[in-house]
Amino acid sequence: MWNAISNFGDAAVTLPLAVGCAIWIAASDRRVAAYWLVCLSVGMAIVGATKILYAGCGIEIREIGFRVVSGHTMLSSAVWTTCIALFLRRSGRSSVGITLGLASGAIIGAARVFEEAHTVSEVIAGWAVGSTVALFFLRSLDKSHVQLRGTVVAAVSLLLVSGIAYGHNAPFQSLIDRYSPTICRRIL
Structure with a gap:
């Protein structure tokens, strides 16, 4: 069960959603x-x-017990919060979207702890970074007074993207494991 929840925070799901949001905003x-x-x-x-x-x-x-900032938690907190808030923005309920997005980031973070992929401190750090990204962006969006077009089309498109991407895993961890020693030798 925890793995099924955790998959919603994988970069294979969240990055296509983030790009979809960018296209929608653009x-x-x-x-x-x-x-x-x-x-x-x-x-x-x-x-x-x-x-x-x-x-x-x-x-x-x-x-x-801190090794790394949880990427699943950071991405889910940032992307899902932004995505849901954008969907509900036109109806004047973006604060509900923010709450739902931040809660989903916390739940995905809890899944990462229960899967023993991260410690509580790593998940808290990921949630803090992701939440800050989302809140900072959404605040600047509100100040810009930009009105997004095509909310229904965007919502359907992004749901399709997340449905197609769900269950896939981005290869970032294997790349980090492979190249990090070389990077550290060159830096230190």
């Missing part, structure tokens, strides 16, 4: 769409940096 304002991708990239860079430092350099904080 139909109304390309700068805002680019800003969404930049915000998400910053969150992904934080996750990637911790994974490289642990896998390649062995850096961890043993006292709190």
